[in-house]
Amino acid sequence: SGCVCTAREREERGEQHVPLSRLALSPLDPSHVFSNLSPCFAGSLSLRPCAPCVPPHLLTSFLSTWPTALYCDHGGLAHIPARLPDRTQYLFLQGNNISSLSSSVLGNITGLRWLILDHNQLEGDGLDRAALQNHTRLRHLFANHNKLSSVPSALPSGLRQLRLAHNRISSIGPGAFQNLRNLTLLLLQGNRLKSIAEGDLKGLVRLNMLDLSRNMFSTVPSHLPPSIQQLYLSNNSLSALSKDSFASLLNLKFLRLSHCGLQSRSVHEQSLNLSSLVELDLSYNRLTAIPTVPTSLQYLYMEANEVQGGVNTHKLRMHSHPQWKRQMWN
Numbered sequence: 001s002g003c004v005c006t007a008r009e010r011e012e013r014g015e016q017h018v019p020l021s022r023l024a025l026s027p028l029d030p031s032h033v034f035s036n037l038s039p040c041f042a043g044s045l046s047l048r049p050c051a052p053c054v055p056p057h058l059l060t061s062f063l064s065t066w067p068t069a070l071y072c073d074h075g076g077l078a079h080i081p082a083r084l085p086d087r088t089q090y091l092f093l094q095g096n097n098i099s100s101l102s103s104s105v106l107g108n109i110t111g112l113r114w115l116i117l118d119h120n121q122l123e124g125d126g127l128d129r130a131a132l133q134n135h136t137r138l139r140h141l142f143a144n145h146n147k148l149s150s151v152p153s154a155l156p157s158g159l160r161q162l163r164l165a166h167n168r169i170s171s172i173g174p175g176a177f178q179n180l181r182n183l184t185l186l187l188l189q190g191n192r193l194k195s196i197a198e199g200d201l202k203g204l205v206r207l208n209m210l211d212l213s214r215n216m217f218s219t220v221p222s223h224l225p226p227s228i229q230q231l232y233l234s235n236n237s238l239s240a241l242s243k244d245s246f247a248s249l250l251n252l253k254f255l256r257l258s259h260c261g262l263q264s265r266s267v268h269e270q271s272l273n274l275s276s277l278v279e280l281d282l283s284y285n286r287l288t289a290i291p292t293v294p295t296s297l298q299y300l301y302m303e304a305n306e307v308q309g310g311v312n313t314h315k316l317r318m319h320s321h322p323q324w325k326r327q328m329w330n
Contacts, residue, residue: 166190
């Protein structure tokens with residue numbers, strides 16, 4: 001950007017500048033200087049007129065100090081551009097037509113931390129097995145709204161967030177996440193999952209939030225990591241809630257079960273009496289009675305149900321809820 005500070009302000013900050021008139025500089029030709037950069041990078045370059053002063057160190061380290069975020073989104077790209085700057089840490093590729101990701105295309109970006117691939121055409125196992133395994137600094141991978149049929153394999157162990165919502169994933173497979181001990185957030189809503197087998201989520205020892213909304217579950221999936229604090233199961237056709245549906249989730253605080261077709265006769269009286277629960281969403285079901293809830297509960301959503309005879313405040317133990325915020329009924 002241009003030098004807009006006054007000479008006094010620059011002097012107060014201790015900056016040293018050299019007048020351009022005293023430097024032997026040839027005209028800057030962007031097409032030559034940036035000829036080795038990818039189209040999306042060079043295309044976003046904008047050179048503006050600068051006041052007649054330039055810090056000498058910027059003249060010698062211009063490219064090495066270039067910003068670390070690279071935006072190649074919504075550009076109609078069919079492939080990830082080659083020759084991406086080595087310093088890239090945040091790569092935004094959403095809204096393109098990218099169908100695959102190979103190990104070679106990102107090989108030089110060893111410091112990559114965020115990779116955004118939402119709204120592309122990744123299909124099947126579109127992420128090559130070795131595409132990301134060496135990116136040890138990658139923390140966030142977004143691949144929502146693609147056509148993936150399986151969970152990408154060989155993901156780096158440092159990953160914190162994995163977002164695979166609105167794909168075509170019908171099964172996970174044992175060991176898919178076994179290396180992701182640092183993962184805290186996993187989004188799988190809007191897929192085609194019907195069940196989760198033992199071993200499918202093995203290794204997710206720090207998982208905090210799991211979103212399984214808008215899948216094809218008929219029962220609450222078993223074998224969920226006990227570390228989960230937020231579980232979203234809305235918009236699944238759940239046939240019943242048993243006494244043990246959530247018994248293994250001792251840290252569960254937020255549970256969403258809206259739009260699940262739940263009926264009181266198929267919900268066990270104690271299925272939702274979880275001592276750690278803070279927020280419970282049962283809205284848009286077919287409940288005619290209110291299940292027993294724990295005294296720890298602060299938010300209860302019950303709108304658009306068929307509860308009859310009013311609210312049984314004794315059953316809710318309202319007197320034991322000093323921090324109760326809101327109840328919503330039909």
